Amino acid sequence: MDAMTHEQNYRFDVAGYMIVPGVLTAAELAACNGALDQLDARAGRLRWQGPVSNPLVALRQHPVLLWYAQQLCGEQARLDTPLQLVAERTAAEPLQNGGEWVDWSRAYRQYNGERFCQGIRAYWALVDINEADGGPVAIQGSHNSTVEAPQDLVAGCDEMGLVEQVELRAGDLLLCAESLTRGFRPWRGEGPQRLVECGFIGGDVRPSAESMVPESGEAMPGWADELDPFQRAILHNPDRSYPPPVVHSDGAKTWFAEEPGVHHPSIFIRDPDSAIDEKEFYHWDLCGHLVIKGVMDEEWLKVANAAIDENPDRISHGGSAAGDSTPLAGSGVGRSSLGNPWTLPDPHGEPFRRMIADPALVQRLNWIMGSGYECMQCSGFLSGKGSSGHFLHSPATPARVTNHYRQQNGRVYAEYLNVAWQLRDVKPEYGGFVCVPGSHKTAYAMPDGIRTCENEMGLVKHVAMEAGDVLLFLASAQAHGAYPWMGEENRRMIFFQYRSRGLYRS
Numbered sequence: 007m008d009a010m011t012h013e014q015n016y017r018f019d020v021a022g023y024m025i026v027p028g029v030l031t032a033a034e035l036a037a038c039n040g041a042l043d044q045l046d047a048r049a050g051r052l053r054w055q056g057p058v059s060n061p062l063v064a065l066r067q068h069p070v071l072l073w074y075a076q077q078l079c080g081e082q083a084r085l086d087t088p089l090q091l092v093a094e095r096t097a098a099e100p101l102q103n104g105g106e107w108v109d110w111s112r113a114y115r116q117y118n119g120e121r122f123c124q125g126i127r128a129y130w131a132l133v134d135i136n137e138a139d140g141g142p143v144a145i146q147g148s149h150n151s152t153v154e155a156p157q158d159l160v161a162g163c164d165e166m167g168l169v170e171q172v173e174l175r176a177g178d179l180l181l182c183a184e185s186l187t188r189g190f191r192p193w194r195g196e197g198p199q200r201l202v203e204c205g206f207i208g209g210d211v212r213p214s215a216e217s218m219v220p221e222s223g224e225a226m227p228g229w230a231d232e233l234d235p236f237q238r239a240i241l242h243n244p245d246r247s248y249p250p251p252v253v254h255s256d257g258a259k260t261w262f263a264e265e266p267g268v269h270h271p272s273i274f275i276r277d278p279d280s281a282i283d284e285k286e287f288y289h290w291d292l293c294g295h296l297v298i299k300g301v302m303d304e305e306w307l308k309v310a311n312a313a314i315d316e317n318p319d320r321i322s323h324g325g326s327a328a329g330d331s332t333p334l335a336g337s338g339v340g341r342s343s344l345g346n347p348w349t350l351p352d353p354h355g356e357p358f359r360r361m362i363a364d365p366a367l368v369q370r371l372n373w374i375m376g377s378g379y380e381c382m383q384c385s386g387f388l389s390g391k392g393s394s395g396h397f398l399h400s401p402a403t404p405a406r407v408t409n410h411y412r413q414q415n416g417r418v419y420a421e422y423l424n425v426a427w428q429l430r431d432v433k434p435e436y437g438g439f440v441c442v443p444g445s446h447k448t449a450y451a452m453p454d455g456i457r458t459c460e461n462e463m464g465l466v467k468h469v470a471m472e473a474g475d476v477l478l479f480l481a482s483a484q485a486h487g488a489y490p491w492m493g494e495e496n497r498r499m500i501f502f503q504y505r506s507r508g509l510y511r512s
């Protein structure tokens with residue numbers, strides 16, 4: 007292969023991690039596991055202890071790993087974090103990495119058609135890691151997040167439906183952008199965890215302390231002895247430790263912070279009066295969709311459902327939206343829909359007109375689009391069991407006027423928003439709405455396998471909901487569609503589209 011495939015680029019750009027399956031042969035696996043047994047290896051750095059270590063050492067220079075390191079971090083990619091046996095966690099631990107503050111030396115960014123992936127962490131699975139085993143977890147798309155992760159999420163008190171276990175087969179290679187938010191759950195597998203990691207960085211960025219060598223082999227010049235401590239702290243030192251000392255200044259005098267670290271102030275402070283819930287803001291920006299729980303009460307659900315029950319003549323049937331997709335085709339039952347439910351004869355239109363400017367919705371629309379949005383259309387999605395899904399559509403790339411998404415200085419910008427009110431529960435096995443969380447930020451076009459769900463690459467996510475919940479999603483920037491409807495009762499989703507004040511034609 008000359009370069010990563012389009013699918014691999016899309017996968018890594020959307021998710022921030024990818025699995026290269028079955029890289030190690032059975033013989034290589036046996037040799038590595040045999041070496042760990044023989045060395046009685048403990049968690050932590052794997053040092054060379056004679057020829058018995060050779061199969062393990064080979065992991066850090068495996069040609070497949072080196073090839074991906076160069077693809078992602080550039081041709082000058084180099085080993086930065088030495089080979090380590092990942093510790094089996096016995097208790098829950100906070101997640102690591104990601105976040106709003108950027109460490110450019112390990113950051114991920116697409117800019118002007120260039121990918122800057124400054125660091126990757128590679129994990130070799132030497133045993134199977136199944137879904138219930140614990141071990142590695144990651145947050146899809148978090149390498150592209152520019153919003154501070156909520157404390158509850160980082161601490162593990164509230165996973166927000168975002169923390170996913172990574173399943174691996176023995177011999178797989180897991181590659182993570184260094185800035186991906188990730189961690190480890192307590193290990194519950196039958197045998198030992200047997201996950202070996204190492205890290206690579208781009209050629210131009212600062213190595214970690216473990217692999218730092220003085221740039222020139224020189225010390226500071228003799229005249230530097232006469233400098234004061236602040237001047238010495240700031241003058242280039244070829245043998246400087248990291249993190250460097252922090253020199254503070256008020257403009258008139260300088261002083262050292264008590265501890266070394268990074269001081270990188272922001273001009274902005276968080277606004278406690280913005281009426282934005284920080285978990286919702288993070289979820290929205292990370293994924294491109296959001297579920298507001300329990301907006302409709304029992305009475306509202308009752309009258310809305312009754313309005314549909316009593317107007318069967320307004321429901322139209324037939325057609326498929328699966329396109330050429332086999333997985334989304336369903337069993338040939340036509341889709342059912344209800345146009346303009348807000349125009350149903352009195353009193354049946356009222357429960358849908360109420361939805362246009364519901365306060366819970368308006369509060370979110372204000373920070374998602376800015377004021378001045380217009381409600382453009384309303385329809386009911388009422389398909390029965392076996393009716394087709396909808397091929398995935400509305401990718402962020404190629405860019406158009408209508409599909410732009412951005413978060414800047416604490417504001418999100420979007421031009422089209424879909425709002426889907428759930429009149430009945432949507433359990434995972436029922437099908438319905440699916441999306442690719444994080445795809446609103448990708449620089450790569452949506453692959454055909456995603457469009458048809460014939461190759462989901464682990465990226466397509468079903469969104470389970472309850473009656474009364476309201477789903478908001480980026481109508482034109484987040485790749486989305488639907489699985490065939492498989493619930494015993496018909497689907498009952500009322501769909502609205504909102505257009506921002508910034509657009510004119512649909």
Ligand SMILES: [Fe+2]
Binds near residue numbers: 400481486
């Ligand atoms: Fe759509």
